[in-house]
Amino acid sequence: MGEERKGTASTQTVTRGKQPATGAKKERGILIPPAWQTLLLPVLAVFTGLVIGAIVIVITDAAVVATYRNFFRAPGTALAATWHTIATAYGALLYGSLGNPREVYEGMRLYLSTGDNTLFLRAIWPITESLVAATPYIFGGLAVALGFRCGLFNIGAEGQLGIGALAAAWVGYSITNLPALIHLPLALLAGALGGAIWAAIPGYLKAKTGAHEVVNTIMMNWISFRLSDWLLNGPMKAPGYRPITPNIEPTAALPRFFPPPIRFHAGFFLALIVAGIVYWFLFKTTLGFEIRTVGANPDAARYAGMSITRSIMLAMVLSGALAGLAGTSQVLGVDHWVGQGFTAGYGFDSIALALLGKSHPFGVVLASLLFGTLRSGATRMQSLAGIPIDIISIIQGLVIVFIAAPAIIRWLYRIRVERAEEVVLTRGWGK
Amino acid sequence: MPLVLELRGITKAFPGVLANDHIDLTLEEGEIHALLGENGAGKSTLMNILYGLYQPDEGQIFLRPRNRSAIPASAASRDGLVEVKIHSPNDAIAQGIGMVHQHFMLVPPLTVAENVMLGLESTRGGIFLDQRAAAQRIREISQQYGLEVDPDAYVRDLPVGVQQRVEIIKLLYREADILILDEPTAVLTPQEVDRLFSTIKNLVKQGKSIIFITHKLREVMEIADRITVLRNGRVVGTTTPAQTTPAELAAMMVGRQVDLVVHKESLTPGEVVLEVKDLQVLDDRQHLAVNGVSFEVREREILGIAGVQGNGQTELVEALTGLRPVIAGEIRILGTPVTNANPRQILEKGVAHVPEDRQRDGLVLSRPVHDNLVLCTYYLPPFAKGINIQEDTIIATASRLVEEFDVRTPSVFVPASTLSGGNQQKVIVAREFSRPVKLIIAAQPTRGLDVGSIEYIHQRILQKRSEGTAVLLVSPELDEIIALSDRIAVMYRGRIMDIVPAKGVNREYLGLLMAGVEASEAAKVAPPTIGVEEVERVF
Ligand SMILES: Nc1ncnc2c1ncn2[C@@H]1O[C@H](COP(=O)(O)OP(=O)(O)OP(=O)(O)O)[C@@H](O)[C@H]1O
Ligand SMILES: [Mg+2]
Numbered sequence A: 001m002g003e004e005r006k007g008t009a010s011t012q013t014v015t016r017g018k019q020p021a022t023g024a025k026k027e028r029g030i031l032i033p034p035a036w037q038t039l040l041l042p043v044l045a046v047f048t049g050l051v052i053g054a055i056v057i058v059i060t061d062a063a064v065v066a067t068y069r070n071f072f073r074a075p076g077t078a079l080a081a082t083w084h085t086i087a088t089a090y091g092a093l094l095y096g097s098l099g100n101p102r103e104v105y106e107g108m109r110l111y112l113s114t115g116d117n118t119l120f121l122r123a124i125w126p127i128t129e130s131l132v133a134a135t136p137y138i139f140g141g142l143a144v145a146l147g148f149r150c151g152l153f154n155i156g157a158e159g160q161l162g163i164g165a166l167a168a169a170w171v172g173y174s175i176t177n178l179p180a181l182i183h184l185p186l187a188l189l190a191g192a193l194g195g196a197i198w199a200a201i202p203g204y205l206k207a208k209t210g211a212h213e214v215v216n217t218i219m220m221n222w223i224s225f226r227l228s229d230w231l232l233n234g235p236m237k238a239p240g241y242r243p244i245t246p247n248i249e250p251t252a253a254l255p256r257f258f259p260p261p262i263r264f265h266a267g268f269f270l271a272l273i274v275a276g277i278v279y280w281f282l283f284k285t286t287l288g289f290e291i292r293t294v295g296a297n298p299d300a301a302r303y304a305g306m307s308i309t310r311s312i313m314l315a316m317v318l319s320g321a322l323a324g325l326a327g328t329s330q331v332l333g334v335d336h337w338v339g340q341g342f343t344a345g346y347g348f349d350s351i352a353l354a355l356l357g358k359s360h361p362f363g364v365v366l367a368s369l370l371f372g373t374l375r376s377g378a379t380r381m382q383s384l385a386g387i388p389i390d391i392i393s394i395i396q397g398l399v400i401v402f403i404a405a406p407a408i409i410r411w412l413y414r415i416r417v418e419r420a421e422e423v424v425l426t427r428g429w430g431k
Numbered sequence B: 001m002p003l004v005l006e007l008r009g010i011t012k013a014f015p016g017v018l019a020n021d022h023i024d025l026t027l028e029e030g031e032i033h034a035l036l037g038e039n040g041a042g043k044s045t046l047m048n049i050l051y052g053l054y055q056p057d058e059g060q061i062f063l064r065p066r067n068r069s070a071i072p073a074s075a076a077s078r079d080g081l082v083e084v085k086i087h088s089p090n091d092a093i094a095q096g097i098g099m100v101h102q103h104f105m106l107v108p109p110l111t112v113a114e115n116v117m118l119g120l121e122s123t124r125g126g127i128f129l130d131q132r133a134a135a136q137r138i139r140e141i142s143q144q145y146g147l148e149v150d151p152d153a154y155v156r157d158l159p160v161g162v163q164q165r166v167e168i169i170k171l172l173y174r175e176a177d178i179l180i181l182d183e184p185t186a187v188l189t190p191q192e193v194d195r196l197f198s199t200i201k202n203l204v205k206q207g208k209s210i211i212f213i214t215h216k217l218r219e220v221m222e223i224a225d226r227i228t229v230l231r232n233g234r235v236v237g238t239t240t241p242a243q244t245t246p247a248e249l250a251a252m253m254v255g256r257q258v259d260l261v262v263h264k265e266s267l268t269p270g271e272v273v274l275e276v277k278d279l280q281v282l283d284d285r286q287h288l289a290v291n292g293v294s295f296e297v298r299e300r301e302i303l304g305i306a307g308v309q310g311n312g313q314t315e316l317v318e319a320l321t322g323l324r325p326v327i328a329g330e331i332r333i334l335g336t337p338v339t340n341a342n343p344r345q346i347l348e349k350g351v352a353h354v355p356e357d358r359q360r361d362g363l364v365l366s367r368p369v370h371d372n373l374v375l376c377t378y379y380l381p382p383f384a385k386g387i388n389i390q391e392d393t394i395i396a397t398a399s400r401l402v403e404e405f406d407v408r409t410p411s412v413f414v415p416a417s418t419l420s421g422g423n424q425q426k427v428i429v430a431r432e433f434s435r436p437v438k439l440i441i442a443a444q445p446t447r448g449l450d451v452g453s454i455e456y457i458h459q460r461i462l463q464k465r466s467e468g469t470a471v472l473l474v475s476p477e478l479d480e481i482i483a484l485s486d487r488i489a490v491m492y493r494g495r496i497m498d499i500v501p502a503k504g505v506n507r508e509y510l511g512l513l514m515a516g517v518e519a520s521e522a523a524k525v526a527p528p529t530i531g532v533e534e535v536e537r538v539f
Helices: A034-059 A062-069 A075-098 A101-114 A118-149 A157-174 A180-209 A213-233 A267-284 A286-296 A298-303 A308-335 A346-356 A361-385 A390-404 A406-412 B043-050 B089-094 B112-117 B131-145 B160-173 B190-205 B217-223 B246-254 B313-320 B343-348 B358-362 B369-373 B391-404 B421-433 B451-466 B478-484 B507-514 B519-525
Strands: B003-014 B017-028 B032-037 B058-063 B082-084 B097-100 B178-182 B209-213 B226-231 B234-239 B272-282 B288-298 B301-306 B326-333 B351-354 B439-443 B470-474 B487-492 B495-501
Touching: A034 A062, A034 A075, A034 A361, A034 A390, A034 A406, A062 A075, A075 A118, A075 A361, A101 A118, A118 A157, A118 A267, A118 A286, A118 A308, A118 A346, A118 A361, A157 A180, A157 A213, A157 A308, A157 A346, A180 A213, A180 A308, A267 A286, A267 A308, A267 A361, A286 A298, A286 A308, A298 A308, A298 B358, A308 A346, A346 A361, A346 A390, A361 A390, A390 A406, B003 B043, B017 B032, B017 B043, B017 B058, B017 B209, B017 B234, B032 B043, B032 B217, B032 B246, B043 B097, B043 B178, B043 B209, B089 B097, B097 B160, B112 B131, B112 B160, B131 B160, B131 B190, B160 B178, B160 B190, B190 B209, B190 B217, B217 B246, B226 B246, B234 B246, B246 B451, B272 B313, B272 B470, B288 B301, B288 B313, B288 B326, B288 B470, B288 B495, B301 B451, B301 B478, B313 B326, B313 B439, B313 B470, B343 B351, B351 B421, B358 B421, B369 B391, B369 B421, B391 B421, B421 B439, B421 B451, B439 B451, B451 B470, B451 B478, B470 B478, B478 B507, B487 B507, B495 B507, B495 B519, B507 B519
Parallel strands: B032 B209, B032 B226, B097 B178, B178 B209, B301 B470, B301 B487, B351 B439, B439 B470
Antiparallel strands: B003 B017, B003 B058, B058 B082, B226 B234, B272 B288, B272 B326, B487 B495
């Protein structure tokens, strides 16, 4: 992966022979250095996803399809209708997710001149909603990415996220009369710990017995779903009919920066900080070095004296903690309580985000911002342009397919790759 | 003999390296053409181009068409050859070109027949693979060329020599006329090499043409019809065994005179560093692979372990380095028991280990060269302060090592996988030999290296010995063992048959022990020591 490369500025160049001949002719497509491909491919994947999404929007729109019956008589009408539909849909998506810079400017001016902030708040609302949606994605994506780096496929983010949320909610509502300075960190810690413990079980089984983490994390997911059903209908149930927890104390809530309805909260910044920490941990510490080595080549890790057991346990526990924080940020920042079906697939989306972000913390942040934007824009697209929200799921799905199968994108855009970089199935030396 | 292949002006650049620089090469029908050159000279790259794995930046490939009547009148034909473009291995195979890679490309959990069929599954109407027909064809090929192998065996159970036969059968099954063998002998025992050579001779007798890459000058002299030497991506010259000598070839390869004789100063061994007593170790199949082995290695001493590969050497080394459990017996390093200690505890006792399987154990191929150079020391100062990796120090040290050990790489930032096979080995040696250690355990440290690098690594081993390090050298190359060791232990079926002083040792005696003859019996046939001989490094 490109991030371990230090650009081309090398301190030592021990090149033999001359510099590459200039004017070498290229065959069959463009040859792009692998480092650039890691950046380019996701961008093209997203672009292609949007293009196909547009096609789906058009062919599912009966009115537009009708204009094509008369295509030969009035091609202009058909093309205009097509363009109009796509423009309305994606325009609404854009507006719904990012807002309109002009409105922001106007609102800001009004606020500065009269002190009336209603317009300003209305203008920034879409973009803050996108950031709110991105927050749990960042934590979740980081969780799965950290596992990937150690060669672990943590499908259990969903369950860890739910347990983390419940733990955070419990600390949030059951402890009262604490100053926020203690209560909030305590609740965050509880959330992380809940996820960590949930992940530690399959982690331990993997490290000690080799039991596959995919199977065990899936089972832990089911256990967590039933456990939370029980907790929400019993021990943690708030008074009333609905199976939800009581509201957390205000002292446990992540601070918000604007009056309602803007829900933007400090969890977003926390997520960015945590992404930075994960980056530092993975790439700048000995523990991260071990985790990445175990992930890339466990035999070599063992040879070099690293403890595979320890790395797996550590990666799994940290992954769980991050997943726990994903749920926690949502509870303490947005909902303030936990109800049934709380996890809503966040954990599974996290897998996609880790893939899209190439398991790199900063890649995950970018991917999460993209998904958060699509998600929150989709709501607006539905209300403004009448495009079903599921289109976004289709686009997300396509993006994931393209990321998981980069060959499709390479083929579409004629990007050449050197064959010998492909995996060597077995090694000739020894055994 | 008519030409079957001509490469003209082949040029290929990788970021920072010109791997092939206007290379011309011809191949005749029924010829064994040896390709020689130092590590990173561009041999594998050239062959990968011919096999369609890489596209050349410049240059042309001319081939004899498989179907003569198919030559288009307008084609750029010369000596009956036509220009072809080879875009993929499938193209290459269609043109009758097959390649056995330096690192094999078999799928271990599949059978021989399945591996051979892979990629061109013939089905018997419907979706079911026609395994029976394939197995039948494999048997025919085995017969015709004397390549013995069981089509129904699983590849993972086969020794390397047989796996290689599977690779060759794969090519013949695809009806290749031009066979490229990239360092086929690097992983073979001398017996397996002999078998391979008779196979190769058989193949050329039946009209196949062969390009053969190796670092072993003796093999080149024995089997090649013509020899082409590459250096720095360019052809230095083409010659024949009759017109040249190993020393001349070595000089052509590395561009300077290579000292083919090992000069070893005589030293008095010091304290015992490694002590092994009645060691018993199981192999992966739970059979006793090391069966009551005892020996010791002292300071300033090299103990060589000779023996045909697969007689427990691998398991012995793994047990000594903590990678494999010991079921009975004792290992002491500098007097402290380390039986069943973990690899790190053993490393920290001052043990360096050059592993036998460099790509599996020795390197993390996807990671940059600089990380691989600190794979065992990344957590110690100056490479780490607390848990913080000191990247600048690592890069500076790595750059120094790359220069000191002459690792040919555009920079320390490229992934280890982009290095040529021999340079990957040098990365490991650089890492292991640059630490202050008391004991070096080196399993086949010069496998796949060119003569220049072998010379260099031998000097390093001897230098470590002079500095007081104890060395345990495991190698199937008897020449290497005799040239470097102070004492030689011969291993056979998990036992040490005898340990003899290396000075003036009798090869015949060693050969008998390696074949399983008891020491007392062998001594009756051949005395353990005879006169002193100089051993040349022409492996
Ligand atoms: N995929 C690649 N990307 C970048 N550089 C490469 C790649 N493959 C080979 N090289 C570089 O090209 C040069 C020639 O490599 P090649 O593998 O052809 O050498 P070789 O002659 O086969 O050496 P050896 O005897 O060690 O196997 C080396 O410097 C190597 O680092
Ligand atoms: Mg090579």
